[in-house]
Amino acid sequence: MVKLRILGRSLGLGLLLSSCGGDPLPLKVGGKQSPEEQVVAELVAGLAEASGIPVQRRIGLGGSRLSLEALKRGEIDIYPEQTGTGLALLGLAETSSTDEAPPMALLRERYAPLGLAWSAPLGFESRPGLAMLHERARALAIDTYTDLANPANRVAIAVDQAFRARPVDGLNPLRRRYGMAFEEVVEIPTRDGSKSYDYLLDGRVDVALVHSSDAQVDVFDLKVLEDDLGFFPRYDAALLYRQAALERFPALGPMLERLDGAISNESMQALSRRVSVRGEDPGAVARSELIRLGLIEGEDRRRDRQALSLAVSLSANADGEAGTVLRQLRRSFPASNVNLVRSADPLGAVLEGNVRLALVSAPAFFAPGSVDPATGLPPLRGGLEAVALIGTSFLHAFSLDASITRVTDARSIATGSAGSSGFRAAQTLIDGLQLDAELVPVEGDTPAALAAALIRSGADLALLMQPVGNSTALTLLQRGLPLLPVENWGQRNNRIVFPYLQPAQLSADHYGRFVARGNGIKGELPGLPKPINTLATQLVLAGPATVGEMRLSTQGPGSSFVPRALPLTDQAVERINAATGQVEEIYPVLPQAPALAPRLPQPPASLNASPAASLLALSAVLLLGWLAFLLLRPLREPMA
Structure with a gap:
C-alpha cells in the first residue's frame, strides 16, 4: 500500500x-x-x-x-x-x-x-458619422451637422446603446456641441447595430449612426453629413x-x-x-x-458572386426611385453583386445581356410610329417582360421657346436618347396628337448634363417621362421653364391605341418634398404655378422574357455562368415583388413574367379511383369476407 x-x-x-x-x-x-x-x-x-x-x-x-x-x-x-x-x-x-x-x-x-x-x-479608419437618405436630406436641406441642429428639422435618429452611453464622444456630447434636439432617439442593441440601416431605409428614422468602414454606406448609397465643427477625432x-x-x-x-x-x-x-x-x-x-495579402499560404476557394446589374436611364436619380430599387435588390439578394448601370437604352442593355434588369417607364416597351394589326397597339419590343411595378412616371413637357404656349405648337421636341422612355413617350405623343414635329434626341452623362443638353438643343419643347422629383425635371423647373399641359388626350382613340399613357394632373404640391426649405420658393415652382393636365404611366422593372423553361436563378450551382438575356426564376421575381411592396398590378398590355400571372386554385382530387386501386380494394373486401366466413362458420362434430 x-x-x-x-x-x-x-x-x-x-x-x-x-x-x-x-x-x-x-x-x-x-x-x-x-x-x-x-x-x-x-x-x-x-x-x-x-x-x-x-x-x-x-x-x-x-x-x-x-x-x-x-x-x-x-x-x-x-x-x-x-x-x-x-x-x-x-x-x-x-x-x-x-x-x-x-x-x-x-x-x-x-x-x-x-x-x-x-x-x-x-x-x-472607422470614424463614426451621421447618414441620411439623399432624398430626405435634400428635402430638409441638410448637408452638415449644423443643418441637422436647425430647430425646424425635428428628426428621428437611430444609434446603438454603446454610442448613447459614451460620455466623451457619444450622443449627448454631440448634441451639446451642436445644440441638436431630436424628435426621437431610437436605441438599438449594440450587437444588432446593423438594424439602424434597416430603420433608415424603411423610413422609421431620418438619421442613423454609421461608421466610415461600414459597407452599407456605399451599398445603400447614403449621404454622410459633414461634421463641420470637427466633433469626432480620427x-x-x-x-x-x-x-x-x-x-x-x-x-x-x-x-x-x-x-x-x-x-x-x-x-x-x-x-x-x-x-x-x-x-x-x-x-x-x-x-x-x-x-x-500574401501573409499566409493557401488557396482562396470562394467563387465569384453572381452579378444582378440594374440599368437606368441617363437622367434617372441615383437617390430617387433608382436608388430605392437598388437598395431593395441588394437587401433581397445579398449573395449577388447588385450594381447600377446608366444606359442610353436600358431595355437594349437587357436584350444584349449586359444587365439583368432595367428600370423603365411603360412606353419603353413599345415602338410607336405604326400599329400592329394583331393587337391594335404599337409594336412591342420582343424578348422583354415586366418583372415588378415600382411607381409612376409623369410626362413633363417644358417650353424652351417663349412663343410656344401649347404642346401642339411645337415643331421640334428634344428628348433623351433614342430608345429611352422619354423618346418613346414623345413618339407616342406625336402619333396620338398627330403633331407635325420632329424628335431631337440628346444625351447627358448626368441628370444635370442632360438638362443642359435639352436647353441647348434648340428645340421648341423638351420632354421627359420621369417620376416626380427627377433631378433633370427639377432643374428645368427651378430655372423657370414652364410646364405645358397635355390636353384632349382622351379624344380620338388614344386610350385604346396607347393604353399605357393615362391622363393625370401634376402640381407644385407633387414637388413640395423635393424643394429645399428656406430657398424662397415656399411650395411654388416658377415653371409650375398651377396644376396642369398631363399624362402618367407605370414605372416598372423589366427583364428578359421567358424562353421555354430555361430560367436563371441568382444563386446556386451554375449561377456564375450567365447566357445572354436569360430571365429570372419565378422565385427571384417573387422576392423582388415582396421587396417593392406594390399593390397595384402591372398594365395588362405589358408582357409580364409568368410568376405574376394569377394562380388558379388547385382542383379537388378526383374521387374516382384508378382500376388498379379498385381491383386492390375489391380483393381486400373479398379477403375480409372469406376470413369472416372462416371465423363464423359452425364447427363440424367429429364422426364417431
Missing part, C-alpha cells in the same frame, strides 16, 4: 512538472461585435496560428469598455480598437478631426502604465494588447509588424460587405484576405 501511494505521488508530481514545461496558455484574441471588428480579430487569430502561436478566440465580447476591462484583467491578450475610442476610454478627446496622423504617441504614453501597448495603425484602427503577451510569444512582435498598414479603407469596406451584406463567415473572410 505504501509503495502504491509513493508511486501515485510520483506520477502526480511528474504530471505537474510536465505541465509547467513551455507555455501552455494560448494567445487569447478578443474582438467586439461589429462585422469589421470580427474580421480584424479573425485576421489576428489566423495570422497568429500561421506564425506558430496557439490561439483561443474570444470574439464578440461586447463594447469597448468591456473589452478594455477584459484586457486589463488578462481575460484577453489582444483586440482591435480605434484611436479615437482609445482616447475616449481614458476621458480624453482630440481637439480636431483634421489631423493627418493618429495620436499614437499620446495613446502609448497613457496606456503604458496599465501594462498595455498599441500596434501601428492597420491602414483603415478613429484609425489598431491593435491594443498586453505587454506580457510579447514576452510569452516572441513571434507576436514580428506578426504585428506584418499587419502595419496592410488593410486599406476600400479593403475593409469590401471585407465588411462580405460579412454584413452577404452573410459570409468572418473567419473565412479573414482567411481569404490573409491569402490575398
Whole structure:
C-alpha cells in the first residue's frame, strides 16, 4: 500500500512538472461585435496560428469598455480598437478631426502604465458619422451637422446603446456641441447595430449612426453629413494588447509588424460587405484576405458572386426611385453583386445581356410610329417582360421657346436618347396628337448634363417621362421653364391605341418634398404655378422574357455562368415583388413574367379511383369476407 501511494505521488508530481514545461496558455484574441471588428480579430487569430502561436478566440465580447476591462484583467491578450475610442476610454478627446496622423504617441504614453501597448495603425479608419437618405436630406436641406441642429428639422435618429452611453464622444456630447434636439432617439442593441440601416431605409428614422468602414454606406448609397465643427477625432484602427503577451510569444512582435498598414479603407469596406451584406463567415473572410495579402499560404476557394446589374436611364436619380430599387435588390439578394448601370437604352442593355434588369417607364416597351394589326397597339419590343411595378412616371413637357404656349405648337421636341422612355413617350405623343414635329434626341452623362443638353438643343419643347422629383425635371423647373399641359388626350382613340399613357394632373404640391426649405420658393415652382393636365404611366422593372423553361436563378450551382438575356426564376421575381411592396398590378398590355400571372386554385382530387386501386380494394373486401366466413362458420362434430 505504501509503495502504491509513493508511486501515485510520483506520477502526480511528474504530471505537474510536465505541465509547467513551455507555455501552455494560448494567445487569447478578443474582438467586439461589429462585422469589421470580427474580421480584424479573425485576421489576428489566423495570422497568429500561421506564425506558430496557439490561439483561443474570444470574439464578440461586447463594447469597448468591456473589452478594455477584459484586457486589463488578462481575460484577453489582444483586440482591435480605434484611436479615437482609445482616447475616449481614458476621458480624453482630440481637439480636431483634421489631423493627418493618429495620436499614437499620446495613446502609448497613457496606456503604458496599465501594462498595455498599441500596434501601428492597420491602414483603415472607422470614424463614426451621421447618414441620411439623399432624398430626405435634400428635402430638409441638410448637408452638415449644423443643418441637422436647425430647430425646424425635428428628426428621428437611430444609434446603438454603446454610442448613447459614451460620455466623451457619444450622443449627448454631440448634441451639446451642436445644440441638436431630436424628435426621437431610437436605441438599438449594440450587437444588432446593423438594424439602424434597416430603420433608415424603411423610413422609421431620418438619421442613423454609421461608421466610415461600414459597407452599407456605399451599398445603400447614403449621404454622410459633414461634421463641420470637427466633433469626432480620427478613429484609425489598431491593435491594443498586453505587454506580457510579447514576452510569452516572441513571434507576436514580428506578426504585428506584418499587419502595419496592410488593410486599406476600400479593403475593409469590401471585407465588411462580405460579412454584413452577404452573410459570409468572418473567419473565412479573414482567411481569404490573409491569402490575398500574401501573409499566409493557401488557396482562396470562394467563387465569384453572381452579378444582378440594374440599368437606368441617363437622367434617372441615383437617390430617387433608382436608388430605392437598388437598395431593395441588394437587401433581397445579398449573395449577388447588385450594381447600377446608366444606359442610353436600358431595355437594349437587357436584350444584349449586359444587365439583368432595367428600370423603365411603360412606353419603353413599345415602338410607336405604326400599329400592329394583331393587337391594335404599337409594336412591342420582343424578348422583354415586366418583372415588378415600382411607381409612376409623369410626362413633363417644358417650353424652351417663349412663343410656344401649347404642346401642339411645337415643331421640334428634344428628348433623351433614342430608345429611352422619354423618346418613346414623345413618339407616342406625336402619333396620338398627330403633331407635325420632329424628335431631337440628346444625351447627358448626368441628370444635370442632360438638362443642359435639352436647353441647348434648340428645340421648341423638351420632354421627359420621369417620376416626380427627377433631378433633370427639377432643374428645368427651378430655372423657370414652364410646364405645358397635355390636353384632349382622351379624344380620338388614344386610350385604346396607347393604353399605357393615362391622363393625370401634376402640381407644385407633387414637388413640395423635393424643394429645399428656406430657398424662397415656399411650395411654388416658377415653371409650375398651377396644376396642369398631363399624362402618367407605370414605372416598372423589366427583364428578359421567358424562353421555354430555361430560367436563371441568382444563386446556386451554375449561377456564375450567365447566357445572354436569360430571365429570372419565378422565385427571384417573387422576392423582388415582396421587396417593392406594390399593390397595384402591372398594365395588362405589358408582357409580364409568368410568376405574376394569377394562380388558379388547385382542383379537388378526383374521387374516382384508378382500376388498379379498385381491383386492390375489391380483393381486400373479398379477403375480409372469406376470413369472416372462416371465423363464423359452425364447427363440424367429429364422426364417431
